[in-house]
Amino acid sequence: MLNTRTALTPSLIAIVGFLTVCPVVMLVFGSFSEGIGAFGTFTLEKYIQSYTDPEFANIIVNTVIFTIGSAFVATLLALFLAYLNTRTNIPFKFVFRIISIIPMMIPHILFSVSWVLLLNPSNGLINLFLRQIFSLENSPFNIYTLEGMILVEGLLDLPIAYLILAPAMAAFDVSLEESSKVSGASNLRTLTRVTLPVLRPAILASFILVIVRSLASFAVPSIIGMPGRIYVLATHIYRIIATGFAADFGMAAAVGMSALAASITLIYLYRYLTSESEKYVTISSRGYRPALVELKNAKYPLFGIVAILSLVLIVLPVLVLFYTSLVPYSMVPSAKAFSMMNWKHWLEVLKDPISLLSLKNSVFLGIVGASLGVILSIFVSYVIVKVRTPAAGVLESLSFLSFSFPGIVIGIGFMWFFVRTPLYATIWSLLIGYIATYLPYGIRPLTSAFVQIHSHLEESSRVCGGGTLYTLRRIIIPLLIPGVVSGWILMATMFVRELTLSVVLSRPGTEVLAVQILHFAEDGLWGKLSALGIMMIFISSTLVVIASLIGTKLTKMEEDS
Amino acid sequence: MEIRIKSVSKDFFSEGKKIKALSNVDLTIPANQIFTLLGPSGCGKTTLLRCIVGLETPDSGEIAIGEEIVWSKEKNIFVPPEKRGLSMVFQTYAIWPHMTVFDNVAYPLQTRKESKEEIRSKVEKTLRFVQLEGFENRPATKLSGGQQQRVALARALVPEPKVILFDEPLSNLDAKLREETRKELRSFLTELKITAVYVTHDRIEALSLSDAIAVMKDGRMVEIGTPKKIYFGSDHRFVADFIGQANLINGKVAAIEDSYTIVDSSIGTISCQKSPDTSVGNAVTLCIRPEFIKVMEGDTSEEINIFRGRVESLLFVGDAYEAEIIIKATRLIIRIEPTAIVEEGDEIALAFDPDHCFLLSK
Structure with missing residues (x-):
């Protein structure tokens, strides 16, 4: 027993270390090499070439405006929602929970596409509608701008900002505010001098995390930015490897290095701030709830804003996609439009061999990838929570490292690696890349599950007469199942929709859903795209339902035995 | 079993x-x-x-x-x-x-x-x-x-x-x-x-x-x-000390009498419970719990184990006062009836119950 335990940690460190460190090392070497075929011949040429490009300054400016702008949109909206939910008597609070979770389930690429379908200047539905009503000559809105990108990315990152800010606000000790008011300060003064400063670390943390996410974002820059010729780092890298005369993976690596460096720096800053905010936020152990602000007349108008926001975030994207998949070309919903609806796009997609292949590949990656990923996560979480040696600490840092890696950059790193192996251009290269990048999604729920299994629960079973296997079957596994199920669901849904890593690693024969959707978007085939997109949402949801059912069934079985 | x-x-x-x-x-x-x-x-x-x-x-x-x-x-x-x-x-x-x-x-x-x-x-x-x-x-x-x-x-x-x-x-x-x-x-x-x-x-x-x-x-x-x-x-x-509040006083065995062992200590001569393995001249630690020290009033000349001390502090804890008493620079804790009329700084007479003054051997 002791021997297997001591061997477990080093082998896990080797596996996870390979998954997270290998692409970075390959990226660094690649950036100093002459080309993907001439690995290891040292040269600075790629750096000189990419960083002296006159357009590069432009790309950096765009990236900075895009990321910071998105961070502003997401954080301000999240502050507004979190305040309303935790500190006021606004009605229908369950809506906030939905807003904070559902957008994560809608694939980013489809969310971006739905906004293009609504607001693009030539035939965006809202534009067409306004032009009809006010007989305008030109479309009033153009999504293909930096502002459009910021709006959509901000909405996409809203849930992350909310999940950081809402708990911080809920844990806020109201007596801090009360003592300010007792000291004679007005409400506004209390807000600006006490409430916001105390929440500052959480606000900054949310801000920085959104910057990191938007820096790594590929869906919005590719779907909305590229048609408007607005390039940020992620799309610049994509352009280097996917368009033009020859893919230059050396240059992509050299550019990727700066995105990686920026991302790692920001994550360190984020870590520092969250540890600060834990010091700051005073959690009352007496468990009393903060006094709620009476909204009075503003109650329903404010809820109206929230309702519109949830409509925009959840209902509209799915509705627009479904509508577009059924009408022959872009037109404002009308009697005529409804009469012309048919399943043509759906049938075309189902006859298109590449779409079918991508469906098959994505389902395979979702099921097999998530299962392998969860198995690895179980072992890693076990060591992190239960073994607690210095080596386990190393494993913990390693396994959360990939959080700070932008997907496309990691894809470039893996490309340098896979080209040298027989795995190149196989589905397994995607599978390995996915697990490496999304490992934290499996580890998070499983570490919480292991934390819940206090050693006393295990020991108590032993004392009650249950042997090791009996204890495993009746106590440990049933308690782990909820964690396994959520880890599997998170990984499977991420894998089915995966885009950023796939645009680099996917080759002919290994197309996946999101990449196929991107190609449809590039060709302007909105009808087919929408049909395939709805199928993708349907597959994710089915996997979620099946996994939950199996989970409940397994737990029940353990209880009955 | x-x-x-x-x-x-x-x-x-x-x-x-x-x-x-x-x-x-x-x-x-x-x-x-x-x-x-x-x-x-x-x-x-x-x-x-x-x-x-x-x-x-x-x-x-x-x-x-x-x-x-x-x-x-x-x-x-x-x-x-x-x-x-x-x-x-x-x-x-x-x-x-x-x-x-x-x-x-x-x-x-x-x-x-x-x-x-x-x-x-x-x-x-x-x-x-x-x-x-x-x-x-x-x-x-x-x-x-x-x-x-x-x-x-x-x-x-x-x-x-x-x-x-x-x-x-x-x-x-x-x-x-x-x-x-x-x-x-x-x-x-x-x-x-x-x-x-x-x-x-x-x-x-x-x-x-x-x-x-x-x-x-x-x-x-x-x-x-x-x-x-x-x-x-x-x-x-x-x-x-661990099992309850205790006053621990260092001293030396002065005599062994029929019913009590007599100890010379920093607060004076104290009669204690007999202890089998002590002999005259041994250095000992004497223990008396606060509840066995009583405040005496009136004539006390007949009694044994009477000491005079000054009330250093009084803490009302409901069922009693917890008092700190100084007797010849030795600080002791005692419990006083909550109804007693005592104030900080008072000189009071205290009786140590000899049956509950015991010697610690280790």
Whole structure:
């Protein structure tokens, strides 16, 4: 027993270390090499070439405006929602929970596409509608701008900002505010001098995390930015490897290095701030709830804003996609439009061999990838929570490292690696890349599950007469199942929709859903795209339902035995 | 069943340092008694309990439960916890959150593959005993702390073990509930005629629950005795101080009389309980508990053990004043009737009850 335990940690460190460190090392070497075929011949040429490009300054400016702008949109909206939910008597609070979770389930690429379908200047539905009503000559809105990108990315990152800010606000000790008011300060003064400063670390943390996410974002820059010729780092890298005369993976690596460096720096800053905010936020152990602000007349108008926001975030994207998949070309919903609806796009997609292949590949990656990923996560979480040696600490840092890696950059790193192996251009290269990048999604729920299994629960079973296997079957596994199920669901849904890593690693024969959707978007085939997109949402949801059912069934079985 | 522990030692390694959790512990826990292991945190009491139950293995020595040796370094015997037939109540209760109250309590019987009807009737009986009837189908996590504690007790009782081990079972309850549960536990255990080994750092718990108390310190047994022996006549300075408030006064034996031993101390000459192994001239520590120092009024010339002191501070604690008294530069703690008319700075006469002035030999 002791021997297997001591061997477990080093082998896990080797596996996870390979998954997270290998692409970075390959990226660094690649950036100093002459080309993907001439690995290891040292040269600075790629750096000189990419960083002296006159357009590069432009790309950096765009990236900075895009990321910071998105961070502003997401954080301000999240502050507004979190305040309303935790500190006021606004009605229908369950809506906030939905807003904070559902957008994560809608694939980013489809969310971006739905906004293009609504607001693009030539035939965006809202534009067409306004032009009809006010007989305008030109479309009033153009999504293909930096502002459009910021709006959509901000909405996409809203849930992350909310999940950081809402708990911080809920844990806020109201007596801090009360003592300010007792000291004679007005409400506004209390807000600006006490409430916001105390929440500052959480606000900054949310801000920085959104910057990191938007820096790594590929869906919005590719779907909305590229048609408007607005390039940020992620799309610049994509352009280097996917368009033009020859893919230059050396240059992509050299550019990727700066995105990686920026991302790692920001994550360190984020870590520092969250540890600060834990010091700051005073959690009352007496468990009393903060006094709620009476909204009075503003109650329903404010809820109206929230309702519109949830409509925009959840209902509209799915509705627009479904509508577009059924009408022959872009037109404002009308009697005529409804009469012309048919399943043509759906049938075309189902006859298109590449779409079918991508469906098959994505389902395979979702099921097999998530299962392998969860198995690895179980072992890693076990060591992190239960073994607690210095080596386990190393494993913990390693396994959360990939959080700070932008997907496309990691894809470039893996490309340098896979080209040298027989795995190149196989589905397994995607599978390995996915697990490496999304490992934290499996580890998070499983570490919480292991934390819940206090050693006393295990020991108590032993004392009650249950042997090791009996204890495993009746106590440990049933308690782990909820964690396994959520880890599997998170990984499977991420894998089915995966885009950023796939645009680099996917080759002919290994197309996946999101990449196929991107190609449809590039060709302007909105009808087919929408049909395939709805199928993708349907597959994710089915996997979620099946996994939950199996989970409940397994737990029940353990209880009955 | 009797538990015999023979020269058991165990070391822990923490951050490169060796910590002696148990060093050469010899102990016999008599059958059908409530036996308490008492000591400050880190004294090794929980480690000893875990060695008995088999969740921890000692580095050396031998442990026997009844006639069966469950652990022996020399004879290379290790009986795993599930084969020792003991029950244990954990500090955290260790209630399985995915099971109902019934399943939690039925678990020990299910491991033995008893028939369903038998399990049902035994569980019902036990739940009635701990006053949790009708809670069978509740999820165990939906219970209050006190109820969870009783589920844990029921689970320990249901297999009708000969020995039951308690690891600070009351420490997670709030003060009032702890008092009630303590009384209940005492009556449950007395009724059952069972060997109970009880680990705690709470002296009131130890005194009120136990038939015998073993006080531990730094991995060693310091003193074993009945609660009254430990409280009124402990041999060790550490034990006297740990088990309750104590005034410890250094002195020298001046004479040994028929009924009392006379000690010369920093506050004067004190008559004390006789102690067998002292002789004139020995340096000794004298212990008197606050409740045995009385405030005297009127003529005191007839009495023995009368000392005059100044009231340094008075603290009203409800049922008494806790007062600090200075007698010839020695600071003592006493308890004064709450109705007494005393003020800080007063000179008062104090009588030390000679039958409760005892000498500590170690």
